[in-house]
Amino acid sequence: MTLVQQIITIAMCAVGTMLTRFLPFLVFSSKKPIPKYVDYLGRALAGTVFGMLIVYCLKDVNVLQGSHGLPELIAIIVVIALHLWQRKMLLSVAGGTVCYMLLVQLVF
Amino acid sequence: MKQQKTVILSALKAAFPHTIPIMASFLFLGMTYGIYMNVSGFSFVYPMIMSVVIFGGSLEFVAVQMLLSTFAPLQTLIMSILIQARHLFYGLAMLDKYKNTGAKKPFLIFGLCDESFSINCSVDIPNGIDKGWFMLWVTWLNQLYWFTGSTLGGLLGSFINFNTEGLEFVMTAMFVAIFVDRWKKEHHHYTSLIGVIISAVCLVIFGAESFMLPTMACILCVLTVFRKPIEKSLEGSGDEK
Known part of the structure; x- marks a missing residue:
């Protein structure tokens, strides 16, 4: 690839990304009221997206091979337990991550 | 003028703690990405620029492969839209919250990655803190972390060798914790x-x-x-x- 071709390739990645980020705001401008159905979708999606993101993060875990997803499962249980107990974001995130790192480095 | 400064600074102070998990994750993942580009034969200028103009982790990793294969701009554009399609949902979910943010709005939308969305969508911003500035700081801090990590990784390349296996779980942990928060509400x-x-x-x-x-x-x-x-x-x- 020449330098110009590289620049175009990177620009295409940027354009694609920004299209997905700006499109909803361009279609539903703040000057006109948002249609009821879209407003509902927005509120419902806010709750739905986090479950989707968790699965997205775990998409490459193979439950049939290797560690069978056990380190992920254990660490997620630790995060949930810590969060139900103290409800401090940083503690839950740090606790779960340290637990996961110990598991994949030392145990599995 | 002085008052405006206080508003901006107190929003930064309120926003920063929420971004700490992302700082850990982005510095680490950004470095990994920068190193990957470095060992693939690219100068640090590439990850540095790409971290700013694309600002989307998974696509940037894929983009390395695209840059190494034959030139196919249309295919690159379609791939980018497919990989980033989930952002459409973030936009829909944030239509209301990003309303009335004025000149900050384009910056908020430009930096609307998974992590900035997660925080701005789920945090209850304390009373007395300017909501627009809070959300803008979250967005900018996250971009700064990613930029710093990517550039450092590109500069240092394969010289760094540290055992951070498993650190990437920090993102999963954050999404799980937010999920639990929402579940309780x-x-x-x-x-x-x-x-x-x-x-x-x-x-x-x-x-x-x-x-x-x-x-x-x-x-x-x-x-x-x-x-x-x-x-x-x-x-x-x-x-x-």
């Missing part, structure tokens, strides 16, 4: 359950490479078909408007 768990179950089923059926689009389509269908009960359940929940 909801009276009904329809929306949370829909997200997990549909994504998991689609992952099993379509595989890790191509499950996101079917997932998004199915979520939209289910939310539309069951609008009545779901809309009713949202009204009861604590943090929904």
Whole structure:
């Protein structure tokens, strides 16, 4: 690839990304009221997206091979337990991550 | 003028603690990405610029492969849209919160990655803190972390060697904790359950490479078909408007 071709390739990645980020705001401008159905979708999606993101993060875990997803499962249980107990974001995130790192480095 | 400065600084002070998990994750992942570009034969200028203009982790990793193969701009554009399609949902979910943010709005939308969305969507901003500035700081801090990590990785390349295996879990942990937060606030768990179950089923059926689009389509269908009960359940929940 020449330098110009590289620049175009990177620009295409940027354009694609920004299209997905700006499109909803361009279609539903703040000057006109948002249609009821879209407003509902927005509120419902806010709750739905986090479950989707968790699965997205775990998409490459193979439950049939290797560690069978056990380190992920254990660490997620630790995060949930810590969060139900103290409800401090940083503690839950740090606790779960340290637990996961110990598991994949030392145990599995 | 002085007052404006206090408003901006207190928003920064309120926003920073929420971004600490992301700082850990982005510095680490950004470095990994920068190193990957470095060992693939690119100067640090590449990850530095790409971290700013694209600002989307998974696509930037894929882009390295694109840069190394033959020139195919249209295919690159389509791939980018497919990989980043989930951002459409973030935009829809943030239409209301990003309303009335004035000149900050384009910056908020430009930096609307998974992590900035997660925080700005789920944090209850304390009273007395300017909401626009809070959300803008979250967005900018996250971009700064990613930029710093990517550039450092590109500069240092394969010289660094540290045992951080498993640190990438910090992102999963944050999403799980936010999920638990939302779960505790909801009276009904329809929306949370829909997200997990549909994504998991689609992952099993379509595989890790191509499950996101079917997932998004199915979520939209289910939310539309069951609008009545779901809309009713949202009204009861604590943090929904």
